[in-house]
Amino acid sequence: MSRPGFVLEVDRSTPPILFHHGEGFRLEKLPAGSRVVYPAEPVDPLDDPEGAIRHALEHPVGDSEPLRALLRPGMKLTIAFDNEAVPLPPMAGPDNRQRVIEAVLELAAEAGVDDVVLIAAHGLHRRATEAELRHMLGDRVYDAFAPHGALQQHDAEDHDNLIVVGQTAEGEYVEVNKRAATSDLLVYVNINLVAMDGGHKSTMTGLVSYRSLKHHHNVVGMQHSRSFMDPPNSELHNATWRMGRVFAQHCQVFQIETTLNSDTFPSQFGFLQKREWEWSIRDRASYLATAKSLEACPPALARKVMHGMKSPQKMTSVQAGEVEAVHRLTLDEVHRQHLVPVEGQADILTMGLPYVGPYNVNSIMNPLLVMCLGLGYFFNLYRGRPLVREGGVVILSHPTRWEFHPVHHPSYIDFFEQVLSETTDPLEIEKKFEEDFANDPWYIHLYRNSYAYHGVHAFYMWYWGAHALQHVGGVIIVGGDPKAVRRMGFKPASTMRDALEMAEDVVGRNPSITHLHAPPILLADVT
Amino acid sequence: MKAVQVVDSIPRYGLAKVAGSLAPGLGAKLGPVSLVDIDEPDLPAAGWHRVRPRLSGICGSDLATVDGKSSPYFQPLVSFPFVLGHEIVGDLDGGGRVVIEPVLGCAARGVDPPCRECAAGRTDNCERTAFGHIKPGLQTGYCHDTGGGWSTSMVAHESQIHPVPDQLDDDAAVMVEPAACAVHGVLGVEGSTVLVLGAGTLGLCAIAALRRFTTPGTLIATAKHPEQRKWARELGADVVVEPRETHRLIRRTTRSLKVGATLSGGVDVVVDCVGSAKSIEESLAVVRPGGDVILLGMPSTVTVDLTPLWHRQIRVRGSYAYGTESLDGEPRRTFDLAFELVEHARLGRLVSARYPLDRYREAIDHAANAGSRGAVKVVFDLRGEKRR
Numbered sequence: 001m002s003r004p005g006f007v008l009e010v011d012r013s014t015p016p017i018l019f020h021h022g023e024g025f026r027l028e029k030l031p032a033g034s035r036v037v038y039p040a041e042p043v044d045p046l047d048d049p050e051g052a053i054r055h056a057l058e059h060p061v062g063d064s065e066p067l068r069a070l071l072r073p074g075m076k077l078t079i080a081f082d083n084e085a086v087p088l089p090p091m092a093g094p095d096n097r098q099r100v101i102e103a104v105l106e107l108a109a110e111a112g113v114d115d116v117v118l119i120a121a122h123g124l125h126r127r128a129t130e131a132e133l134r135h136m137l138g139d140r141v142y143d144a145f146a147p148h149g150a151l152q153q154h155d156a157e158d159h160d161n162l163i164v165v166g167q168t169a170e171g172e173y174v175e176v177n178k179r180a181a182t183s184d185l186l187v188y189v190n191i192n193l194v195a196m197d198g199g200h201k202s203t204m205t206g207l208v209s210y211r212s213l214k215h216h217h218n219v220v221g222m223q224h225s226r227s228f229m230d231p232p233n234s235e236l237h238n239a240t241w242r243m244g245r246v247f248a249q250h251c252q253v254f255q256i257e258t259t260l261n262s263d264t265f266p267s268q269f270g271f272l273q274k275r276e277w278e279w280s281i282r283d284r285a286s287y288l289a290t291a292k293s294l295e296a297c298p299p300a301l302a303r304k305v306m307h308g309m310k311s312p313q314k315m316t317s318v319q320a321g322e323v324e325a326v327h328r329l330t331l332d333e334v335h336r337q338h339l340v341p342v343e344g345q346a347d348i349l350t351m352g353l354p355y356v357g358p359y360n361v362n363s364i365m366n367p368l369l370v371m372c373l374g375l376g377y378f379f380n381l382y383r384g385r386p387l388v389r390e391g392g393v394v395i396l397s398h399p400t401r402w403e404f405h406p407v408h409h410p411s412y413i414d415f416f417e418q419v420l421s422e423t424t425d426p427l428e429i430e431k432k433f434e435e436d437f438a439n440d441p442w443y444i445h446l447y448r449n450s451y452a453y454h455g456v457h458a459f460y461m462w463y464w465g466a467h468a469l470q471h472v473g474g475v476i477i478v479g480g481d482p483k484a485v486r487r488m489g490f491k492p493a494s495t496m497r498d499a500l501e502m503a504e505d506v507v508g509r510n511p512s513i514t515h516l517h518a519p520p521i522l523l524a525d526v527t
Numbered sequence: 528m529k530a531v532q533v534v535d536s537i538p539r540y541g542l543a544k545v546a547g548s549l550a551p552g553l554g555a556k557l558g559p560v561s562l563v564d565i566d567e568p569d570l571p572a573a574g575w576h577r578v579r580p581r582l583s584g585i586c587g588s589d590l591a592t593v594d595g596k597s598s599p600y601f602q603p604l605v606s607f608p609f610v611l612g613h614e615i616v617g618d619l620d621g622g623g624r625v626v627i628e629p630v631l632g633c634a635a636r637g638v639d640p641p642c643r644e645c646a647a648g649r650t651d652n653c654e655r656t657a658f659g660h661i662k663p664g665l666q667t668g669y670c671h672d673t674g675g676g677w678s679t680s681m682v683a684h685e686s687q688i689h690p691v692p693d694q695l696d697d698d699a700a701v702m703v704e705p706a707a708c709a710v711h712g713v714l715g716v717e718g719s720t721v722l723v724l725g726a727g728t729l730g731l732c733a734i735a736a737l738r739r740f741t742t743p744g745t746l747i748a749t750a751k752h753p754e755q756r757k758w759a760r761e762l763g764a765d766v767v768v769e770p771r772e773t774h775r776l777i778r779r780t781t782r783s784l785k786v787g788a789t790l791s792g793g794v795d796v797v798v799d800c801v802g803s804a805k806s807i808e809e810s811l812a813v814v815r816p817g818g819d820v821i822l823l824g825m826p827s828t829v830t831v832d833l834t835p836l837w838h839r840q841i842r843v844r845g846s847y848a849y850g851t852e853s854l855d856g857e858p859r860r861t862f863d864l865a866f867e868l869v870e871h872a873r874l875g876r877l878v879s880a881r882y883p884l885d886r887y888r889e890a891i892d893h894a895a896n897a898g899s900r901g902a903v904k905v906v907f908d909l910r911g912e913k914r915r
Contacts, residue, residue: 414779417772442784 005340019352039522045314062325071111121206124454199327200244347511349388376464400480530678535607547594552895554594583676584614606662612676613668616700635684648851699875707865712846718795719744726750730800738763
């Protein structure tokens with residue numbers, strides 16, 4: 001039985017608290033009275049994931065027949081799956097997607113289905129590399145499909161292979177991958193890392209065009225997603241649900257969702273999973289050796305070491321059937337692992353940001369991604385109210401280097417250099433620059449033919465933080481490149497102590513402080 | 528009189544070159560430039576007047592001389608020793624505040640009949656620069672016989688003299704010469720996208736001139752330093768970027784694709800106000816096929832791969848000095864347009880620091896590092912100098 005997450009009140013006996021800091025770590029002594037929100041320990045995984053998958057396929061939830069009954073010879077079957085953005089870090093094999101897709105293919109083969117196509121539903125993300133696809137799907141599936149062109153990657157700019165299947169009452173166009181939309185059955189295979197993932201968002205983000213995505217990926221939508229980790233209170237989800245329902249009227253979707261426990265880091269990084277006062281001598285030695293070695297490494301080498309890490313996360317549930325019924329169960333499972341009750345908001349929220357987020361798997365965590373991870377994902381890891389009060393200060397710890405992956409993030413560089421030098425206001429940015437970037441032929445070319453995120457994706461990174469930017473009174477980054485930090489309109493600080501002093505200028509003397517001790521991921525249930 | 532003079536000394540040029548390569552402006556300590564006490568220049572002939580400089584600017588070409596970076600090309604076009612300074616506002620001995628147009632054309636040289644270029648008003652292209660009754664010197668400030676602005680006395684021919692309107696103060700008046708260079712370079716520029724490379728005095732004047740006398744669709748400027756970026760925006764650039772961001776910005780602005788490091792398209796016109804190998808290469812890299820590059824900044828001996836120039840059929844045009852322009856079909860003296868520009872754009876604001884001659888090394892050091900110190904135009908202030 002795993003211990004639930006909890007809130008620690010720092011006193012004089014509390015040891016320094018671990019902060020992730022990019023590819024490294026820092027120990028910070030927080031003032032007495034500060035609170036630290038710890039995640040729950042990993043919940044028990046499924047004993048027999050394959051058996052659980054077979055059971056889920058035979059016993060779907062909601063208005064759906066078992067998968068076996070939906071399969072027939074001569075039909076057109078498409079299996080779409082989440083891309084490499086989840087889970088984080090990439091899980092040690094076999095990946096959930098591999099397990100599920102192998103089970104689905106087995107049933108399809110038994111039913112005599114010949115026309116099967118797999119689609120990586122990466123929306124406007126970069127295409128996955130062969131190595132990444134092999135990791136997600138396993139060699140057997142990859143080798144059976146890729147050589148024949150039956151393993152595809154969604155192309156949101158391939159207008160010959162997109163189709164508008166309808167429009168919501170609010171006027172939102174549902175323009176979807178034609179193969180998926182015209183199949184007799186679309187099986188969607190997901191990994192629900194956080195509460196934001198899954199449900200209709202899977203197809204309405206992963207398989208649509210920019211024209212459709214902009215209906216839910218926009219500044220006003222983000223500002224009214226409070227939080228986007230809490231779907232019932234998220235405009236992002238409201239829009240995807242509206243659009244997903246239109247899609248479901250047109251195309252039969254069999255959704256298969258899986259959840260993971262929070263066993264995030266392998267044993268050599270075991271100290272990251274523990275509470276500091278419970279560190280053994282081995283954990284301390286391990287921390288020191290790891291932190292010092294990474295600190296001594298050039299950033300590129302440290303990055304390589306960290307991105308080579310595979311997570312020991314294990315499947316905790318699998319459910320299949322009708323999208324919304326499936327997702328309700330999924331959310332319960334996610335909450336079982338992630339929810340931590342927290343009473344009241346703080347004047348200052350501190351976070352240590354790790355080396356990886358959804359958009360820099362095997363890549364560089366550039367400053368925009370730091371913003372997105374801190375003010376987008378981590379800030380939104382709440383239900384009810386943000387962990388920091390309105391007008392409060394968020395302090396992030398991250399190296400925030402002025403460094404970009406030129407292949408993966410070309411439009412990010414231009415966004416950072418050209419857009420943010422003019423304004424950091426998300427609404428102004430959206431109005432003045434988004435269309436121009438979204439329709440830039442060079443970005444489109446790189447998205448389609450190289451391994452680049454779509455031209456507009458950099459904007460979404462900024463939009464993810466729009467709610468936080470609206471809510472907080474200041475953002476300070478500890479240990480970041482001052483020039484890069486200032487370009488984003490934030491303040492740099494060299495130490496946590498300096499940052500806390502600077503924050504007092506905004507929130508007043510003797511502020512209340514809450515530290516979000518993640519990853520492993522948690523979801524603060526703030527009352 | 529006191530004057531900052533340049534002597535013909537190969538060893539000192541060598542030392543200046545070494546020093547200048549270590550730190551811009553360091554050539555002032557070791558090179559051929561020194562503060563001397565010399566006789567005032569004589570009036571060469573009728574039509575010449577004595578001028579007492581009030582302010583005299585330090586230009587990029589002056590700094591190239593100080594740091595031994597001037598091209599050997601100029602060797603026969605100057606006469607040693609000469610007093611530096613060609614951006615000049617001064618007082619005529621007979622009274623009246625004037626700006627000097629430094630080019631020494633046929634009229635100033637007593638060449639009669641004038642060469643065909645001077646006859647057409649294009650004194651910038653004078654074919655008798657090294658001839659006539661004064662010693663060689665393409666401009667005041669490089670001619671032994673005329674003296675230069677970095678002194679308390681010099682001589683100027685009546686063809687070089689422009690009275691300063693009362694509404695222009697000395698700071699504004701000393702900006703007329705660099706403004707005229709910019710006007711001459713950019714007049715007639717046409718294009719939906721124009722890039723100005725460099726935001727020193729010349730670059731900023733070029734931005735102002737483009738705004739005043741042409742209609743660029745989008746005017747982009749590169750500026751290395753924050754103060755320069757502020758001025759570039761103030762004077763009319765639509766987009767201002769740091770040099771390292773230029774290539775990416777041009778690609779995005781012009782919706783170009785890329786093949787390797789080469790853009791498929793580019794801007795219509797580049798106005799290169801730097802004149803280095805790097806800036807020329809950058810110009811060739813970001814101008815569209817068939818586009819124009821205007822070299823406004825004075826280059827020296829540079830090594831540049833001209834393959835893109837050939838392959839993309841780029842037109843490169845040098846722009847030196849000033850003369851007579853055609854504006855809306857009417858002939859206009861460049862200096863008249865420059866006066867208009869200086870007043871309209873209030874370019875006197877660009878004068879950032881004033882030094883007495885005794886502190887010429889500090890002044891040169893400041894001018895050579897103007898951008899990084901938040902300055903634009905550094906000038907010598909001769910108004911308090913004793914005349915002897």
